[in-house]
Amino acid sequence: MTARFRMRQALVIARLELKRVFLARRSLWIYGLAMLPAVLFFVHALQLRYELGRARQGGVVAPGVLESIETGMSEQQVLALAGAPGQDRERTIHRSSRREEGGKEIFESREVRTRRMVYFDGSRRAFLWFEDGRLRSKDVRPVLNFAEDREVYAGVFQYFYLRLAIFFGCLGIFLNLFRGEMMDKTLHFWLLAPARREVLLAGKFLAGWAAASVVFTGGAMLAFAAMLWPHAGAGAEAYWQGAGAMHAARYALAALMGCAGYGSLFLAASLWIRNPIVPAAVLLLWEASSGFLPELLQKLSVLYYLQSLCPVPAPMEADVPTLLKLLLAPAAPLPPWLAVAGLSAFSALVLWAAAAGARRIEINYSTD
Amino acid sequence: MSAQEIVFDNVSKFYGDVLGVNRIELRIPPGLTSIVGPNGAGKSTLMNLMCGLIHPDRGEIRVLGIPPRDPERLMRITGYATQFDAAPRWATGFDFVVSSLLLFGYSSSMAERLAWAALEQAGLTDAARRKVNSYSKGMRQRVRLAQALAHDPQVLVLDEPLNGLDPVVRAETIALFRQLAASGRHVVISSHVLQEVDVISDRVVLMANGMIVAEGDIRGVREEIHEHPSQFLIRCRQPARLASLLFERAPVVEARLMEGDGALLVLTRDRGEFTRILTRLASEGLGIDSIVPADENVHALYEYLVGGSA
Numbered sequence A: 001m002t003a004r005f006r007m008r009q010a011l012v013i014a015r016l017e018l019k020r021v022f023l024a025r026r027s028l029w030i031y032g033l034a035m036l037p038a039v040l041f042f043v044h045a046l047q048l049r050y051e052l053g054r055a056r057q058g059g060v061v062a063p064g065v066l067e068s069i070e071t072g073m074s075e076q077q078v079l080a081l082a083g084a085p086g087q088d089r090e091r092t093i094h095r096s097s098r099r100e101e102g103g104k105e106i107f108e109s110r111e112v113r114t115r116r117m118v119y120f121d122g123s124r125r126a127f128l129w130f131e132d133g134r135l136r137s138k139d140v141r142p143v144l145n146f147a148e149d150r151e152v153y154a155g156v157f158q159y160f161y162l163r164l165a166i167f168f169g170c171l172g173i174f175l176n177l178f179r180g181e182m183m184d185k186t187l188h189f190w191l192l193a194p195a196r197r198e199v200l201l202a203g204k205f206l207a208g209w210a211a212a213s214v215v216f217t218g219g220a221m222l223a224f225a226a227m228l229w230p231h232a233g234a235g236a237e238a239y240w241q242g243a244g245a246m247h248a249a250r251y252a253l254a255a256l257m258g259c260a261g262y263g264s265l266f267l268a269a270s271l272w273i274r275n276p277i278v279p280a281a282v283l284l285l286w287e288a289s290s291g292f293l294p295e296l297l298q299k300l301s302v303l304y305y306l307q308s309l310c311p312v313p314a315p316m317e318a319d320v321p322t323l324l325k326l327l328l329a330p331a332a333p334l335p336p337w338l339a340v341a342g343l344s345a346f347s348a349l350v351l352w353a354a355a356a357g358a359r360r361i362e363i364n365y366s367t368d
Numbered sequence B: 001m002s003a004q005e006i007v008f009d010n011v012s013k014f015y016g017d018v019l020g021v022n023r024i025e026l027r028i029p030p031g032l033t034s035i036v037g038p039n040g041a042g043k044s045t046l047m048n049l050m051c052g053l054i055h056p057d058r059g060e061i062r063v064l065g066i067p068p069r070d071p072e073r074l075m076r077i078t079g080y081a082t083q084f085d086a087a088p089r090w091a092t093g094f095d096f097v098v099s100s101l102l103l104f105g106y107s108s109s110m111a112e113r114l115a116w117a118a119l120e121q122a123g124l125t126d127a128a129r130r131k132v133n134s135y136s137k138g139m140r141q142r143v144r145l146a147q148a149l150a151h152d153p154q155v156l157v158l159d160e161p162l163n164g165l166d167p168v169v170r171a172e173t174i175a176l177f178r179q180l181a182a183s184g185r186h187v188v189i190s191s192h193v194l195q196e197v198d199v200i201s202d203r204v205v206l207m208a209n210g211m212i213v214a215e216g217d218i219r220g221v222r223e224e225i226h227e228h229p230s231q232f233l234i235r236c237r238q239p240a241r242l243a244s245l246l247f248e249r250a251p252v253v254e255a256r257l258m259e260g261d262g263a264l265l266v267l268t269r270d271r272g273e274f275t276r277i278l279t280r281l282a283s284e285g286l287g288i289d290s291i292v293p294a295d296e297n298v299h300a301l302y303e304y305l306v307g308g309s310a
Helices: A003-023 A025-057 A063-068 A075-082 A146-184 A187-191 A197-231 A234-272 A277-292 A302-309 A322-328 A336-360 B043-050 B071-077 B093-102 B108-121 B137-149 B167-182 B218-224 B239-249 B271-282 B298-306
Strands: A087-101 A104-120 A124-131 A134-142 B006-015 B018-028 B031-036 B058-063 B078-081 B155-158 B186-191 B203-208 B211-216 B230-236 B252-258 B263-268 B288-293
Touching: A003 A025, A003 A146, A003 A197, A003 B093, A025 A104, A025 A146, A025 A197, A063 A075, A063 A124, A075 A104, A075 A134, A146 A187, A146 A197, A146 A234, A146 A277, A146 A302, A187 A197, A197 A234, A197 A336, A234 A277, A234 A302, A234 A336, A277 A302, A302 A336, B006 B043, B018 B043, B018 B203, B018 B211, B031 B043, B031 B167, B043 B058, B043 B078, B043 B186, B071 B078, B078 B137, B093 B108, B093 B137, B108 B137, B137 B155, B137 B167, B167 B186, B230 B239, B230 B271, B239 B252, B239 B263, B239 B271, B263 B271, B271 B288
Parallel strands: B031 B186, B031 B203, B078 B155, B155 B186
Antiparallel strands: A087 A104, A104 A124, A124 A134, B006 B018, B006 B058, B203 B211, B230 B263, B230 B288, B252 B263
16 A cells, blocks of 8 residues: 555545534534634624714714813813714703811802713724813723734633633544544444554544634634724724734634644543543643743643744733743743644654554443 | 465453453354354454454464454455444445445545445445434444445455344345355354354354354264264154163163154264164154254254353
8 A cells, every 4th residue: 555545545534534523413512612702702893893883973083183182171172173072961960069167067069060072083982071161081092902902812812712722622522533433333434444543543633633623723713803803994904914914824823733732632642541531631730830841841732832823922911920920921932933843743743652542442332 | 374264373352351252263264154152252252353343362363364453454355244233423324335435445436336236235225325323223234234345355244244134135135145155255244043044154163151162064063072962853653662762772862752742852972873773763663754853053053062051
């Protein structure tokens, strides 16, 4: 048999396995996990677009106008400067005050005429508060904050996708490739094919990788698109033409490599260890604590390589304890090409060990 | 080791502390060979070992010269219909057979052609487009047979292949086995229903408790254990008198009157001498209607060999 024939066999196995992996009822929770951030970003985008729509209905002023409005100005001055506001509400309130006169406490109440005006400059809203015709406070809030949204996405990607969704999703997908078939009592069909066990392993890994990549890379990219959607226009376009496309590509690459790294580990674990919860727990612990380890040992964690691939560092509050900072931040990230090469080599090594496990497999459904 | 035989050389397999098979020495030539024994005798273990689904703890196996640890070569010449009843949920009968053929490197069109031919051989073309998990037990049995046959293997291993088949399909399937065996292939089937294989097999392998207790053709097996009495069922008008005469003149170990139907079951250690004397007695007016050897089926042999535990 030639290497080409074996490769074709592996592709046939992958194609047949994909149906099973995608159609399996036990995969449904994985789709939910992968799509959850995309749904949240989409809902957030809808909310922003609704707010923008409402703000635009009242008219848009030039961005410089908001800067020129200062506290102490009269209503007329502001109206002359900025025109009619998007929202305008007047009402009278009673304000109480207390003073002492001749050793007595005197309470007074007087009427105050208030007015709230809201202006919108296309991305920010200014809330102006007038009392008795004078501007008492000015609160400018951005409706859209692209930089903040990108930072939130970076956090979601690193803390949710890499540490949680891809980890547990790959656990569900790759453990089932052999162990699931053992439980369904269908593994013998594969073992009775005229294919080496290594070829079977490669085919199944490819199927799992393709399924996990479609689900998680797809989920991450949908979330990225949902994050960009409300910023459609000059801001997003400039970002996309600058670093945006490269950022998207690196997030996609990190998801792909995450599926390969965790997938190979869980596939190997399913072939060597009967109870999958044990290796999953050990791996989770190892990945979570890798920040404490010397740099050499850190390189044995999948997360180290994945974090090196992320284009934007995950946001971290200044008051985060040092101990937690160690857990969350990788030491000296690698250049992306080295991270890809390192993780590929690591996955290949793990799959090589898994192949030895595949050669040992025996069909004994009664005990599994 | 012969490249024309399936060879087990001192093979043992244990499942932890539980014995699967022990010290199996066996050579299976072309033709139809039946592995017979009660549940737990080790039949499926033997077949799984032969096809590489499990590996021996001791000893060596060669299937036409190929070790079972080389599935790439072995499964090209071998088709195995296991006893495992599960089937992939997504597959129709047709898809199920085609998908296995694609792994042989056949093109899609060739795989489809071969699959139809195999499904036709197994009598399953009408249900080919239905999902396998909607099949009856007999249909699932047949689709596994079709899958095992589809690539025209030299060695066909079938674990309890007649289970769940209706009488017509059973007769057709048996005819198919005979035809395949007659064409020079190795057809190895297992059964715990003894009567269903003794009439179709060229050879039998009798197993009990993980060991082979006898092997060869049925008559040969019987002769191998010549020290054990032969058994005859004699129908006559005076069975009590015949019993007494036989005890007097022939090497009879035991004679049992079968109540109510004028029959006598006799055990003898010397088959030749017994039949010579019986022929002489038949001419003495005892009204003997028929003499039937009662132990030339597998069941009787099996009872002898394993002490009636079948």
